[in-house]
Amino acid sequence: MKVTINDVAARAGVSIKTVSRVINNEPSVRPATRKKVQDAVDALHYQPNLAARNLAGSRAYTIALIYDNPNAYYVINMQNGILDACKARGYELLIHPSNSRSESVYQELEDLVLHSKVAGLVLTPPFSETPSVIDTLKKLNVDYVRIVSKTADLEDSEDCIQVDDTAAAFDLTQHLLQLGHKRIGFLCGGEEHVSTYGRLEGYRQALEQAGIPVEDDLVLKGEYSFDSGVQGAKKLLGQDNPPTAIFASNDEMAAGALFAARLMNIDIPGQLSIVGFEDSPFSRQTWPKLTTAHQPNNEIAKCAAALVLSKARGHTAAESGSASKEAGIKREFTPELVVRDSSGPAPAE
Amino acid sequence: MKVTINDVAARAGVSIKTVSRVINNEPSVRPATRKKVQDAVDALHYQPNLAARNLAGSRAYTIALIYDNPNAYYVINMQNGILDACKARGYELLIHPSNSRSESVYQELEDLVLHSKVAGLVLTPPFSETPSVIDTLKKLNVDYVRIVSKTADLEDSEDCIQVDDTAAAFDLTQHLLQLGHKRIGFLCGGEEHVSTYGRLEGYRQALEQAGIPVEDDLVLKGEYSFDSGVQGAKKLLGQDNPPTAIFASNDEMAAGALFAARLMNIDIPGQLSIVGFEDSPFSRQTWPKLTTAHQPNNEIAKCAAALVLSKARGHTAAESGSASKEAGIKREFTPELVVRDSSGPAPAE
């Protein structure tokens, strides 16, 4: 029932070490031998014992996803993307929601790493953008991949996934501009997220290019939440000269803005256009459906996980090699504009 | 940096076995010794190595959550609940989304169990209600807790968490009845979920009690999804004599129904009342806010995890004991009616 490396070795007529070599894809095994072993593995449905591998190799076969995000869709997408990448390579995923405002993260990270529970980490904002967290990780000398907004600070040597919030926000804003909107309100996300600033910057650049000054009254602080969207929109729409369009920093906020507009009996998109950001499933379930920027979270996560795993593997093969000062791998994603029903021509004056 | 049991033993001046005894809460350790060890553990911030424990003890310190649910809020709530329970006891969680329609689950479950990756499993619908899955688990002789609809088949000896869908659906229907609705449409969830039948049963019972016949035309098959809600509501509302209220089997479907009503220019709750089920965060983000039944998924999951963990522990202490035919522990949850804005008095004829 329970197949171990010994069974495989016996069946293949080789030592367990050779079996180990084969399953770890190490060199120096004759093709014929490799095949014998592979056949035995297949026949017995052998799968290495994770715990034993961890213990013996001191490298883990598990990676962790660290996050602090109230957005269920976001998290699920990330998880599934990573899981995809893990499955392909026989790794497992430990999920690790944590509170970015509490100090406990450091302790938790140390625990994960020092007890060799994980071979690497995938970090999402805001952790991926918190210098003290990154420092801790560096000290612990563990592999990690940061998923960050493109504008975040990075060292050359770090691997990371960058999301170009600015470019996407630029497109979104330009879309509104092209519809004839001149007064566009902007609802900021949480200040602990770098994406908040990136998106704001895109908005600014688009206005600037159109020769429209950025009015402070139209840019409101907030958080990436539905409620914040409601509050922000109310405030914006209660002004003497309200905007004809609202750029909400994510879909949840946009849904909140929609809700507020509804409360105030404002027709969308007739009297007011609203755009979101992320293209979560939920942006297709509001009324009207949201115009937004599609952020491929699943892909992003898969890519991040693949990076972590390739690093983890690397240690065995290369390790000794170069002084680790090579440039890290960077991958960039730019969310794409998705036009739906919540944006329309600016109302006539 | 990396503290092992040896360090603790050295510091406490005892053997590693004694340290092991203390951290596993085994008897036969003098209080004085126990304290010495405990102090050393605290001083060194010792945490047992999971991999070593797994390997040596052949019992894992990880549990898995098995699910196949497109509802992100549901999944996240479950995860967080379980994580809470795990953290308190030093366990880790492996998440395991899977496809209930594919055959691969069996293989995956075997893998998880046979390689002692997990000490136990928490199953959510539809897996928790699929006989062949449960059989597999029994054969594998692994601890599991099923989260099921109360009407699902169970053996006495099984631990499980039951959700009384029927009672909650009854309450929800009665709420509509009391508002004067006589024609209430019912949108069923997926047929692979037992809860689908439980909820329908509650609806039936309430109508029956009110002396209103159940009309086949008003009960539509569907799935627990937004789109299914849209389709169902369209169909219902397109009838010659459309219902004045719609019972959607979950919040997502209800949101879909809301969307459909909106498309058809039907005022909610003026012309039509809609109720959902689950009270996901999302039910507060629709317009109008949904009347629904609050299902405490977080609590449910926490409870399920606690049960699994207590079983896992039990094996060490008791094991040899009784013939395992004791009655399993059952916990019951009944979702509670939450009245919001999507339900109102039936329109005058």
Add this chain to the structure above:
DNA sequence: AAATCCGATGACAACGCTGTCATACTAACC
């Protein structure tokens, strides 16, 4: 006071694998 028992503790093997190093083998060289 000797015999008995039980609670407290430790020595040591085992868990299934990987890392290290030694050894056997093969091919290539002069």
Add this chain to the structure above:
DNA sequence: GGTTAGTATGACAGCGTTGTCATCGGATTT
């Protein structure tokens, strides 16, 4: 044909725990 590089393989020692069993000492019994 004998030597020299490799290249392929295996023996063996851990990795950090837990489980088993032996041992020690003090309390209880006779």
